[in-house]
Amino acid sequence: MWQFLHDDTMNENAAPETQPDAPVQASTVAHRRWILAALMLTIALAAMDITIVATAVPQIVGDLGGFERFSWLFSIYLLAQTVTIPIYGKLADLYGRKPVLLAGTALFLAGSAACAAAWGMIPLIVFRGIQGLGAGSIMATVNTLAGDLYSTRERARIQGWLSSVWGIAAILGPTLGGAFAEYATWRWVFLINLPIGLAAMGLIARFLNEQAPVRHHIIDYPGAILMMMAGSAGVFGLLQGGNAWGWLSAPSLITFAVVLILVVATVVRERTAAEPIMPGWVWRHRVMLGSNLAMVGMGLVMMAPGAYLPVFAQAVLGLGPIAAGLVLASMSAGWVTAASWSGHLYLRIGFRDTALLGAALMFAGVVGFILLPDSPSYWLVVADQVLLGAGFGMLSTPLLVGVQSIVPWNQRGVATSTNMWSRYLGQSLGAAIAGAIFNGAMRSQLQDAPASLAGTLPEVNAVVGALQSGSLGSDGTRFLQSAFDAATHHVYLGMAWAAALTILLVLLVPRRPQENMGGS
CATH class of the missing domain: 1.20.1250.20 (MFS general substrate transporter like domains)
Structure with missing residues (x-):
């Protein structure tokens, strides 16, 4: 034991x-x-x-x-x-x-x-x-x-x-x-x-x-309840915003006002609790601050391929569900390979520089998708996703291992879970941002449709179904495929900014954090 x-x-x-x-x-x-x-x-x-x-x-x-x-x-x-x-x-x-x-x-x-x-x-x-x-x-x-x-x-x-x-x-x-x-x-x-x-x-x-x-522990029940309420309200607002109601509508503004109040109450509680659920050092220590914020950025970027790539593969490239799933799975192949090899790198050049290389690969993968030609080949899309996945693996693994390496056993659970929570928070933000970008871009494309297609095109939320049904004729189908392609590229353009920001966030991590690390 x-x-x-x-x-x-x-x-x-x-x-x-x-x-x-x-x-x-x-x-x-x-x-x-x-x-x-x-x-x-x-x-x-x-x-x-x-x-x-x-x-x-x-x-x-x-x-x-x-x-x-x-x-x-x-x-x-x-x-x-x-x-x-x-x-x-x-x-x-x-x-x-x-x-x-x-x-x-x-x-x-x-x-x-x-x-x-x-x-x-x-x-x-x-x-x-x-x-x-x-x-x-x-x-x-x-x-x-x-x-x-x-x-x-x-x-x-x-x-x-x-x-x-x-x-x-x-x-x-x-x-x-x-x-x-x-x-x-x-x-x-x-x-x-x-x-x-x-x-x-x-x-x-x-x-x-x-x-x-x-030993006797004092569980911070009020802090846990406040944290759950703040998190639930925040994720709920992000999931509903732009879908069930507009971002600037009364329900959305009220929801995020409640989130702000609950976050402030949580911070006040955690600063005074004997054993806080999320202690302040998780965000004050430079290694953890940079790592956690970079995970938020990575979570943002992850939503572009996760939510839109399989549908893009079917609607624009004309692939079946299984082939579209394999396109997304190719990203995982790059992730696994890079995560496994990252250990050789961070032992040589340090956690920060390895993660910086991963963030650069992630940025290159996002930009690579933006630069794909019209009607790209299946294998070109797969290669880009392998590159993107390699960026995710090379970024996330050294940051997680670095965080775990500077804390003892009785703080590793908090350090690790905060790192994971940051990534999921980024994914929730990414889902909201990507959805807003895609819907806005698709709506703009539909409004600029040729006069010959007026009255025949579906609403934004029915585009995928219309493409799959094949009921629009060749002209309508080609236009919707082009519109879907353009909207997806807008999403990746937004994610490119998130990837660039992630590179800057990684720079918050000290270059030689191993000098301050214990661990195994």
């Missing part, structure tokens, strides 16, 4: 000090492969859950009804996951990773079983929220455990293995979801989680042994 040098609570205003972890005993080292397998299975639950559900939406709606609410199947999951990540990270520091991960996985599986038994769209949305609450624990603790079990030299390779799960899920998820929906029932989309999750829990229970410091 693990023994730890310190269990003292860090002063809220202090920066983390260099405190190496105690040696891992030989028995635990011998079981690391089993534990890594369990972590990969656990990540698979969260990684596949969005993609596997997306392909079964038509069957779900056909069975349960509630088409006007189906988008909340994804929104409620993202919201619940994002707002709970920092809370689970703090609990993992207080009570150990094992109980938090097991409890969160059990909650995820309970939500999955309830989703499979749902009798209507509203109950299904509620149960998806329960799944999201469990997924927050998975995202907060899996990467923290990887930091506990492996040395700084090994963590890049392990992050590559964990990242590979996302690439596999990008291919396997839609395939399984479509197969279940077509040949069995959509309820298996959720039931498939049970054997995977139970296997992961069994491995964790059997092979993961840790000894968290035994």
Whole structure:
């Protein structure tokens, strides 16, 4: 089992000090492969859950009804996951990773079983929220455990293995979801989680042994509640803005006014709490500040390919769903490879410079898409996505490992979860910004349509359906394909600015942070 040098609570205003972890005993080292397998299975639950559900939406709606609410199947999951990540990270520091991960996985599986038994769209949305609450624990603790079990030299390779799960899920998820929906029932989309999750829990229970410091803790319940309320209101406002209501409408302004009040209240509470959920040093230490802000920037950029590339591949390139999914999966291939190789680089040139190279590759990938010719070849798009994925892997891995390396065990959960939370916050912002850019650009394209197509073109939210139906004739189809192409390029242009900003944010990280780092 693990023994730890310190269990003292860090002063809220202090920066983390260099405190190496105690040696891992030989028995635990011998079981690391089993534990890594369990972590990969656990990540698979969260990684596949969005993609596997997306392909079964038509069957779900056909069975349960509630088409006007189906988008909340994804929104409620993202919201619940994002707002709970920092809370689970703090609990993992207080009570150990094992109980938090097991409890969160059990909650995820309970939500999955309830989703499979749902009798209507509203109950299904509620149960998806329960799944999201469990997924927050998975995202907060899996990467923290990887930091506990492996040395700084090994963590890049392990992050590559964990990242590979996302690439596999990008291919396997839609395939399984479509197969279940077509040949069995959509309820298996959720039931498939049970054997995977139970296997992961069994491995964790059997092979993961840790000894968290035994001391009395004061859980900051008011801070946790305020943080969840602020996060929920913020993500809700971003998801609804530009969709359910306009950005400058009364509901939007009221929502973000409430967010501002809750954020201020949360900051005030966290500054005075004995054991804050998100202590001040997470944002005051230069390594963490730069890393967390850069993760927000990366999350912003990730939404362009994640949300629009598969539809672009089908609507503009004329690919089928499977081929379009493979285009997106090619990004994961670049991510995994770069994440695995980043360890060789950050041991030579440091975390900051390696991440800077990743940010530059990310920028090059975004700009590369903008510069693609009209009707580009399939393989040219794939090559660009591999480059973009390499940027993501080379950027995220050294920043995460760097953050984990400057804190002791009893602060690694907070440090890791804040880094992950920053990325998901960026994705939420990116979804809102990309949606606003795309809808605005597409609306402008439709308004400038030739007079010969007047009255025949659909509204913005019906463009994809019109292209898939082929009911517009050759002229209308070509115009919509051109409009969709232009709108997608506008989204990538916006993401290029976010990528450039991310490069500047990485520069906040000290060039030689290893001088201030302990760790393995």
